[in-house]
Amino acid sequence: MDRVSPRVARGMMWIALGLIVLIRLLNGITHHRGGCALALTMLPYPPLVALLWRPWPRRLRYGLVVVVTGLAALPFQVVGTDWDWIPWTVGAALLVALPGRAATALFLGLLGAVLAGGLLEHDGAVDAISRATATVNDALIVFSLYSLAGMIRDLNAAQGELARLAALRERLRLDSELRTIVGGGLRAIGELLSPGGPEGVRDAAERARRTLTGIREAAAEYRTEGVAADRPGPRSPRITWLVLLGVLCMQGLARTAAVASADPAQLPVILPIVATIIVLYLVPHFRFRLLLIALLTFPLAWPGSYLVPTWGLVDGMWGFFIGLALVRLRPPASLAVVAGVLCLHVVLWVTPPPVLPPVQIGSGLVSDLILGGLVYSMTRLGELVAVLERARHELAEEAVTKERVRIARDLHDVLGFSLSAVALRGELALRLLDRDPERAEAELASLRELVGRSAAELDSITDGRIRLRLAEEIDTARQVLEAAGVMVETLVDTGPLDRETDTALAAVLRESVTNVLRHSRARECAITVVTDGGLVRLTIANDGVPPPVAAQRDGTGLDSLAARTGGRLTASPRPGGRYELVAEFESDPAPLGGDADGVDAVAGA
Structure with a gap:
């Protein structure tokens, strides 16, 4: 799953969008809408596709929202209310294009307008809830898949960014630490060498050896000290849970309203079962939830509908079961379950009479696929976002570890020699002070230069840009070796x-x-x-x-x-x-x- 590319994630969104468009067409045909009404209904889809195509600049996004809204309202001017007016395209455009609070407020206002429009058209409660539910579900499905695809795109693009920042922070932290351990020692050595007397040279040589010991201890610590893990747990983003909850509740509300309208006496049976199913869908680690949802859902609708027809309305939850089966089972078992559920749904729609028209059966099957695809896509894409986020933090930990090891190696390979040379040549200068003062002064001058070069090398170690010169090193090697006899x-x-x-x-x-x-x-x-x-x-x-x-x-x-x-x-x-x-x-x-x-x-x- 962690190998899914952003293109595949967006493909899931486009498939969902295509199925929603298909079901809207089938619903229009089922309700015998005219060709003009159907054509006008399709007008908001091209600008919505353009809005979803890429993250446009803000002004262009807002302009596309205005275009989608205007085209969604155009059929009212031409065919009145004689069309399947579910303005989910406007809801999706608002959620995709606007900031969170503004999008939420306008989306709730849109739902209020849908309910008010239904009342003006004298819709019944079931029709009003059904229209509001369809608006919410379709808009949330497209918005959630768009958001998850964007998260995956951004996480893929920025996989190394957190690692670079973490390594840079660690480099700066170690730089500060080394300037205290090593930089302070080098400054003290330089100050001790300034007078040039025996005591100062002796103390400088001794301080160089202590600083060298500190370097070796720091290098050993950087190699062995573990990096504190500061990574989030593998949790899916909140949007997956919220959208699934919203769509489940909307679908459960629509099923419950239909039962209440057809046979209110069955509400004490249907309402607890629907609520239990919603809770089970939102409990990801319950071992037997797939089996329990099947036991609660399928016998009640079929063959239970032969006993009480309104029980068959629970079949609207079967689409979620399809998605859960795709998540929990592997092919071919998952595909067999999907095929079985779709076939059982066809059986339910053709028995007992009256038999539903083929277009309506097709619309119902597409609805099953949409809901099933939502559960599968949201679950898998949510898991992928969590995996990518965890991978970012693991890369950051690895980068920090590499940076610590690099600095430890450079301390040993580069600065360790310089401090050894300072100590050795300091001892040589100390021996020459009485026997050959002129040569001793030359050694002290060279020693001060070596200390200055060591300070520059410390900077090059911490900024990761080591620069040594062979000619200088050969001269230094000759001097150090000759100092050792x-x-x-x-x-x-x-x-x-x-x-x-x-x-x-x-x-x-x-x-x-x-x-x-x-x-x-x-x-x-x-x-x-x-x-x-x-x-x-x-x-x-x-x-x-x-x-x-x-x-x-x-x-x-x-x-x-x-x-x-x-x-x-x-x-x-x-x-x-x-x-x-x-x-x-x-x-x-x-x-x-x-x-x-x-x-x-x-x-x-």
């Missing part, structure tokens, strides 16, 4: 690189250098970046890898980067305690800030 050799022969390739290579280099510092006692490290056959290859080789570690690659940061940027990565130990990592990228990899398929977490935000 590692001799570095570099070779870069690539020519100009596009932005995404440049960022991907820089990110892998940054993570690799972090691993060299954390998992080895390297004294030598070679970094090579070359192009080969349309690929860009980054190779990092180092020594000082202990034998237990040489057999496996610890951590998942590089695997994560390779998967997210579409690269290929291999890493393996070499003889003599050496280790080599090779990463290859095509000229246009996926962006670092998005998913592996290159779709950014919040497209266009």
